Amino acid sequence: MTTHPHAAAISVPSPARSATPLSTRPEIRTHTEVPDVPDPVIECEDLSVYYGDFKAVTDVSLAFGHNEITALIGPSGCGKSTLLRCLNRMNDLVDSARVEGSVRYWGQDMYAPDADAIEVRRRIGMVYQKPNPFPKSIYDNIAYGPRVTGMKVDSMDDHVEQALRDAALWDEVKDKLKQNAYGLSGGQQQRLCIARTIAVSPDVILMDEPCSALDPVATLRIEELMLQLRADYTIVIVTHNMQQAARVADRTAFFTAGVNEITGDRTGVLVEYDKTSRIFGNPANSRTEDYISGRFG
Amino acid sequence: MMTDTRTPAAGSPLRSSLPPGDPRARSITRGKPHHGERVVKVALRLSAWLSIVITLGIAISLLVPALEFFAEVPVTEFLFGTRWAPTFADATFGVLPLVTATAWTTLIALAVAVPFGLGAAIYLAEYARPRVRKIIKPVLEVLAGIPTVVFGFFAINFVTPNVLQSLLGLNVSTFSVLAAGMVMGVMIIPTIASLSEDAMTAVPQAMRQGSAALAANRMQTSLRVVFPAALSGIIAAIVLGISRAIGETMIVAIAAGSRAQMVTDPTMEGSTMTGFIARAALGDSRVGSLEYNTLFAVGLLLFVLTMIVNMISVQIVRRFRQEY
Numbered sequence A: 001m002t003t004h005p006h007a008a009a010i011s012v013p014s015p016a017r018s019a020t021p022l023s024t025r026p027e028i029r030t031h032t033e034v035p036d037v038p039d040p041v042i043e044c045e046d047l048s049v050y051y052g053d054f055k056a057v058t059d060v061s062l063a064f065g066h067n068e069i070t071a072l073i074g075p076s077g078c079g080k081s082t083l084l085r086c087l088n089r090m091n092d093l094v095d096s097a098r099v100e101g102s103v104r105y106w107g108q109d110m111y112a113p114d115a116d117a118i119e120v121r122r123r124i125g126m127v128y129q130k131p132n133p134f135p136k137s138i139y140d141n142i143a144y145g146p147r148v149t150g151m152k153v154d155s156m157d158d159h160v161e162q163a164l165r166d167a168a169l170w171d172e173v174k175d176k177l178k179q180n181a182y183g184l185s186g187g188q189q190q191r192l193c194i195a196r197t198i199a200v201s202p203d204v205i206l207m208d209e210p211c212s213a214l215d216p217v218a219t220l221r222i223e224e225l226m227l228q229l230r231a232d233y234t235i236v237i238v239t240h241n242m243q244q245a246a247r248v249a250d251r252t253a254f255f256t257a258g259v260n261e262i263t264g265d266r267t268g269v270l271v272e273y274d275k276t277s278r279i280f281g282n283p284a285n286s287r288t289e290d291y292i293s294g295r296f297g
Numbered sequence B: 001m002m003t004d005t006r007t008p009a010a011g012s013p014l015r016s017s018l019p020p021g022d023p024r025a026r027s028i029t030r031g032k033p034h035h036g037e038r039v040v041k042v043a044l045r046l047s048a049w050l051s052i053v054i055t056l057g058i059a060i061s062l063l064v065p066a067l068e069f070f071a072e073v074p075v076t077e078f079l080f081g082t083r084w085a086p087t088f089a090d091a092t093f094g095v096l097p098l099v100t101a102t103a104w105t106t107l108i109a110l111a112v113a114v115p116f117g118l119g120a121a122i123y124l125a126e127y128a129r130p131r132v133r134k135i136i137k138p139v140l141e142v143l144a145g146i147p148t149v150v151f152g153f154f155a156i157n158f159v160t161p162n163v164l165q166s167l168l169g170l171n172v173s174t175f176s177v178l179a180a181g182m183v184m185g186v187m188i189i190p191t192i193a194s195l196s197e198d199a200m201t202a203v204p205q206a207m208r209q210g211s212a213a214l215a216a217n218r219m220q221t222s223l224r225v226v227f228p229a230a231l232s233g234i235i236a237a238i239v240l241g242i243s244r245a246i247g248e249t250m251i252v253a254i255a256a257g258s259r260a261q262m263v264t265d266p267t268m269e270g271s272t273m274t275g276f277i278a279r280a281a282l283g284d285s286r287v288g289s290l291e292y293n294t295l296f297a298v299g300l301l302l303f304v305l306t307m308i309v310n311m312i313s314v315q316i317v318r319r320f321r322q323e324y
């Protein structure tokens, strides 16, 4: 052995040596190929969200570009999750939540009277902060979505395999598909949740701080996965981690909470939305500058 | 030494009570023994043992007269005989007529209570708005608090004439295992509904959100995610319902009838195990007589059956327990 004795000890298992070949993702991401104006899959216009009388988010106008990764950043409580849940009508599950303004999916109003929340969610899936697999087998977790939506698949086995491959999980679980999903590690569970979402063939995947419960290695694997998925899906990710936004996102929206002087309510507002390279390199707004340089939040 | 003179940090509980530098401030040796804690521990241990002692006591007090009974009547005749006539001149002690009556009332009760109880539980846990739930839950609890004697008379005065005879046009007499079982089912609806609802409410909200985000509707979420996740609790609820149905006495004593016969049809009258015990215990059988010991033989069988049901349920609950 000619290597330095410390070499092994300091080497961190690299996510690049994982099951998924590195060649499928660009080595170094430059944001130059991002068009100036997004080709919108989802567009919010003057979107305000209330919980009862409390206005959580006000007047957000934002377009999420096709096959782009858009990051939503900002301090805690500024309404990022609230906004994200509006994008696939998950706020319908909250009794007190009410939405004003419009959210359009390929030009169709999601909140129109004839729009069906179930149809919306079939096209726009969601991955949560804490991995939330069902207490079922790995296989049944993936097959759940296709089954409940009545998806026509030639072979469920093949479909499950493909979803797991797309989520870079297949090699780790192919021998234990019948085992309970709770036997997986946190990072694997989160990739299972992504695979489960992919299995219903959505158009858009929303992710609410998908890595905040994971260790750095698992986080890198998810980020790598997002960059792969970008070829086929539009992704919106809420993140606390600015490095993460800088690493994966094509565009970044920075939110903050404005305090209402009369009621004291903290209402989320969109401060700046631009290409990630601009937000982190040369932001137009001084509040963005303060936030990304760590002077606030 | 420097450390000895360093005062404890502000906010330390020791700071005010001891002068700085007092060596006791850092002492970790055992202080005064806590007698109070020991007393509480003994009391708690006693109450845990008490339940075991009482159970054993009941078993033994059943066992002694029951063994005397089995000294005179062979176990096989008791368990497999189809004629129950302990007071006749040519007394026979085949317990199957009582067992069939108990089986029928229990099954009928479950046929009523399981669908309605689970339906109510799913509605309350998954559909009802908080305000509706606040109204319905107390009503269910009132239902659970109605004395069983009232249910018994409800069976013969309302269910039999109005529901079975008029509405369904069935040819039943005043007493039938059908009427008794149905009313018993109503009686155990709250048990099953309330415990199942607790089990379903305990399933994390994250499961429902995960399901909804996969474009499942509310019914699919309830039946395919929440229900299986709560299954162990739901099974426990049903088993408790079964135990209550097997052991229920007053309703069957009033409404099922007193004729001990093999029940082959739910419109028949029948005497359940509990019904027999209730009636026979009112009689004046001499302590130690065969008639008296008969009571305990039936009681022992009841005890064993209930125990078997509970043991099976423990196994099932363990098997279906889901961690999330």
Ligand SMILES: Nc1ncnc2c1ncn2[C@@H]1O[C@H](COP(=O)(O)OP(=O)(O)O)[C@@H](O)[C@H]1O
Binding pocket: A051, A056, A075, A076, A077, A078, A079, A080, A081, A082, A083, A094, A096, A266
């Ligand atoms: N289900 C809810 N009911 C009432 N208020 C809520 C609910 N969810 C979030 N809020 C409130 O909305 C505001 C924004 O929350 P959230 O969207 O979770 O922010 P973020 O994800 O940026 O941390 C907070 O003040 C929070 O308390």
Ligand SMILES: [Mg+2]
Binding pocket: A080, A081, A082, A208, A238
């Ligand atoms: Mg959030």
